[in-house]
Amino acid sequence: MKAAVIVFPGSNCDRDLAVAFRKAGFQVDMVWHKDQGLPEGVDIVGIPGGFSFGDYLRCGAIAGQSPVMKGVAAHVERGGYALGICNGFQVLCETGLLPGALMRNAGLKFICRMQTLSVETTNSVFTQNYDKGQQIDIPLAHHDGNYVIGAEGLAALKAEDRIAFRYVGNPNGAIDDIAGVLSENRRVLGMMPHPERVIDANHGGTDGWAMFTGLTQALVAA
């Protein structure tokens, strides 16, 4: 099982994500944003949190145009898995690999704290090891997590059961309390909270761990 973690200038959760993948049994390659493609045989691409390119223009906008993102798009088109966390979610929206956009938090403040989420679907490799409706505590650390999508797009997300997580108590103004969404084929997940930061009891929680065990199980079975 092989994971690739993309590193942009300004990424700062890349190593945390690599630690989580390794703990789940993945061989991890760190892939610089200027690389033209992904290493051979990558099962999942992780797009980490941080402030790629200093959030210039819009969060994730410049990173979305990086050379490596062509390889990521091709991987996703082939049906490969991808996980975008925080800035990674913003990058996936900017490239159109996930629908919607992330705006400045409604309260305008940077939010950095633990947040309760509700697991809204178990129909994905990322969420299969949770229970539907289960409440989990995952840390937030973002300034632009206010998820926006048009009425049609929102209706599609709901009808297709593609809302992965909702906030319990909306911290940032996100439409319909949405904290994370799945792609049409359910193999790409973008979310603002940081599951990779809660995989070890010594770091304050383990509610993110089931996401990584879910991935491992799916890929071992495949």
Added chain:
Amino acid sequence: MRATVTVMLKQGVLDPQGEAVRHALGALGFDGVEGVRQGKVIELDLADGTSEETVKAMCEKLLANTVIESYSISMG
């Protein structure tokens, strides 16, 4: 030649920064500010003969996120 691109949040998208500016103006005693919307202006110095179509492509691909933003282009 120069092109000026103005990027604004689409009508109907709540602009929290504009709202904060509106409140601050009210606090300063400027009455009657009924709405503030904040956007950005991007000035492009371009090779002569660059078409508006090309600038439009720049907007669509990078300068604006058309999910939430609209843009206008002024050439010259």
